[in-house]
Amino acid sequence: DAKTTQPTSMDCAEGRAANLPCNHSTISGNEYVYWYRQIHSQGPQYIIHGLKNNETNEMASLIITEDRKSSTLILPHATLRDTAVYYCIVRVAKGDYKLSFGAGTTVTVRA
Amino acid sequence: SQTIHQWPATLVQPVGSPLSLECTVEGTSNPNLYWYRQAAGRGLQLLFYSVGIGQISSEVPQNLSASRPQDRQFILSSKKLLLSDSGFYLCAWSAKGGYGGTEAFFGQGTRLTVV
Numbered sequence: 001d002a003k004t005t006q007p008t009s010m011d012c013a014e015g016r017a018a019n020l021p022c023n024h025s026t027i028s029g030n031e032y033v034y035w036y037r038q039i040h041s042q043g044p045q046y047i048i049h050g051l052k053n054n055e056t057n058e059m060a061s062l063i064i065t066e067d068r069k070s071s072t073l074i075l076p077h078a079t080l081r082d083t084a085v086y087y088c089i090v091r092v093a094k095g096d097y098k099l100s101f102g103a104g105t106t107v108t109v110r111a
Numbered sequence: 112s113q114t115i116h117q118w119p120a121t122l123v124q125p126v127g128s129p130l131s132l133e134c135t136v137e138g139t140s141n142p143n144l145y146w147y148r149q150a151a152g153r154g155l156q157l158l159f160y161s162v163g164i165g166q167i168s169s170e171v172p173q174n175l176s177a178s179r180p181q182d183r184q185f186i187l188s189s190k191k192l193l194l195s196d197s198g199f200y201l202c203a204w205s206a207k208g209g210y211g212g213t214e215a216f217f218g219q220g221t222r223l224t225v226v
Contacts, residue, residue: 034214036215038155041199041220041222042219042220043201043203043217043218043219043220044155044201044203044215044217045217046214046215046216049214087155098157098160098168098170099145099157099160099203099205099215100157101147101154101155101157102154103154104154
């Protein structure tokens with residue numbers, strides 16, 4: 001799987017949009033970008049994934065650059081419950097079953 | 112709908128004692144199964160993954176082993192626990208990959224303290 005680079009931490013104001021960047025400059029054409037988050041003392045939770053088109057669901061939006069070398073996860077209206085570690089992962093859809101997490105970004109939403 | 116069960120939620124074990132953590136998945140068949148460990152203040156470390164019954168891949172050399180006796184059952188074991196085995200253990204499953212990608216679903220974890 002391609003490696004990803006994320007900032008170690010970031011703060012966000014409650015009610016504002018949180019934009020979480022991720023670099024994946026060595027991504028291959030068949031690798032997807034996944035985002036998970038882990039709230040303290042819980043198992044990771046899937047947020048969203050995409051291949052090359054921007055994606056949106058009830059939790060977040062995923063913006064992938066045209067060259068696919070980076071992406072941004074957008075939490076449109078951050079709440080205190082969004083405080084968590086956010087992981088950006090790239091992996092193929094099938095054929096490689098490993099799912100490895102990096103250090104992630106610790107996001108703290110402040111009132 | 113699919114669910115994943117992991118137990119126990121917390122466990123305190125003495126050094127040198129055996130360990131058995133069990134994970135079961137419902138509502139799907141032939142899943143990929145994973146065991147992760149998270150030491151205090153650290154990231155998620157992939158320990159084992161399995162693509163089918165009896166098929167186990169180990170990611171790191173360690174004091175632990177895994178087994179998959181049934182399609183939807185994944186067991187993490189140790190014959191003799193070490194202090195360094197303390198941590199938060201997470202089981203996860205994902206469907207076999209296909210067009211569109213697949214996400215992984217995690218259990219609630221077992222917090223193991225070796226004393």
